[in-house]
Amino acid sequence: MTGVNKSELLAYLERIDTRLKQPAMLYIYGSAVCILLDEPDRTSLDIDVAAPYSDADYGDVAQAAEQAGIPINPDEQSSSNHIEWIQSLRLCLPKPSPGNSMVLWQGRKLTIKSSPVPELIASKLIRYDEIDQGDLQYLCSQSPPVFSDIAAAVDRLPPPFNTDALVLENLENLRNDLEMWKGKP
Numbered sequence: 001m002t003g004v005n006k007s008e009l010l011a012y013l014e015r016i017d018t019r020l021k022q023p024a025m026l027y028i029y030g031s032a033v034c035i036l037l038d039e040p041d042r043t044s045l046d047i048d049v050a051a052p053y054s055d056a057d058y059g060d061v062a063q064a065a066e067q068a069g070i071p072i073n074p075d076e077q078s079s080s081n082h083i084e085w086i087q088s089l090r091l092c093l094p095k096p097s098p099g100n101s102m103v104l105w106q107g108r109k110l111t112i113k114s115s116p117v118p119e120l121i122a123s124k125l126i127r128y129d130e131i132d133q134g135d136l137q138y139l140c141s142q143s144p145p146v147f148s149d150i151a152a153a154v155d156r157l158p159p160p161f162n163t164d165a166l167v168l169e170n171l172e173n174l175r176n177d178l179e180m181w182k183g184k185p
Contacts, residue, residue: 026049028048088158
């Protein structure tokens with residue numbers, strides 16, 4: 001499976017929206033944000049939802065998502081499109097500041113929000129693979145961040161990510177990459 005593109009992602013969101021019984025706000029991060037921000041040719045199998053930062057009845061969202069054809073947390077062997085409902089222990093994303101989130105999509109009952117660019121960048125430093133670097137290069141080209149804002153976002157990552165040696169090493173790798181990316185279109 002190749003994953004969803006923007007039009008398919010929007011179709012899933014619309015179908016979930018029509019099936020919800022009550023209002024829900026899902027706070028997303030990862031590749032789905034880049035897709036909704038129009039990163040060219042970006043696809044993904046999953047939509048990462050920061051459960052602790054969302055405001056939704058899990059049962060209602062899970063039922064609506066299942067009916068919409070995009071289940072939450074399917075079997076690990078699954079290669080189908082799905083929603084990853086990320087709990088606190090696995091959540092590598094700074095806690096949102098009040099009024100600092102961006103609305104990416106709004107339906108009748110469903111709202112999709114995410115973090116500002118420095119926080120999204122910080123969340124990608126746990127892996128910082130080639131795909132993540134492509135996402136970050138795109139995000140930086142759309143809204144050039146200040147490195148100190150990214151470093152501050154890393155400091156605000158939940159433990160243990162805020163002191164993780166790999167995250168801190170990748171922050172330094174990013175510092176070098178940002179300089180290199182400045183010269184690219």
